[in-house]
Amino acid sequence: MGTAFLVGHVDKHIDVLVTEGRVAVLKPTATSAAAPIASGGALAMLDAGHQALFTDDPVEAAKPEIIAVSATQQAARLAWRVPRLEFAATPLREVVAMFNRHGATHLALDPALDDLRLSGVLRADDVDSLLLVLKNEFGIASTAGSRSEITLRRP
Numbered sequence: 001m002g003t004a005f006l007v008g009h010v011d012k013h014i015d016v017l018v019t020e021g022r023v024a025v026l027k028p029t030a031t032s033a034a035a036p037i038a039s040g041g042a043l044a045m046l047d048a049g050h051q052a053l054f055t056d057d058p059v060e061a062a063k064p065e066i067i068a069v070s071a072t073q074q075a076a077r078l079a080w081r082v083p084r085l086e087f088a089a090t091p092l093r094e095v096v097a098m099f100n101r102h103g104a105t106h107l108a109l110d111p112a113l114d115d116l117r118l119s120g121v122l123r124a125d126d127v128d129s130l131l132l133v134l135k136n137e138f139g140i141a142s143t144a145g146s147r148s149e150i151t152l153r154r155p
Contacts, residue, residue, distance in 0.1 A: 014054040018046040019074050025052055083124045092116040103127055110153040
């Protein structure tokens with residue numbers, strides 16, 4: 001396990017969101033990076049699941065607002081890291097290939113469905129939404145197999 005965090009700067013506000021590990025937010029200083037922590041120079045110590053909100057005003061920055069951030073909120077804030085797949089009358093064999101490149105679940109496709117066309121926009125990690133669209137719009141069944149494999153076929 002490592003450390004993962006997101007830093008944003010919009011207008012005159014800075015926010016630091018920690019999603020993994022622990023992060024020290026330091027006061028600006030001309031000395032080495034280790035010295036400010038030892039001398040009490042950290043503005044905030046944040047554990048995973050917490051966010052610190054600062055202003056870039058030097059006086060106000062010393063009083064960050066620290067809030068807990070739920071896993072759902074963290075996922076929403078980090079959603080930009082997951083690619084969105086866009087389809088315009090794309091053959092289902094190509095859609096399946098794209099999902100297989102991006103996800104942990106392997107999709108296997110009945111060759112009879114290769115040329116079925118799909119249009120829309122889905123997150124690359126959202127296989128469940130793809131399966132729902134295929135079921136509701138095209139009547140395609142999905143059968144879970146071993147080792148995170150799902151087979152797509154007509155019932």
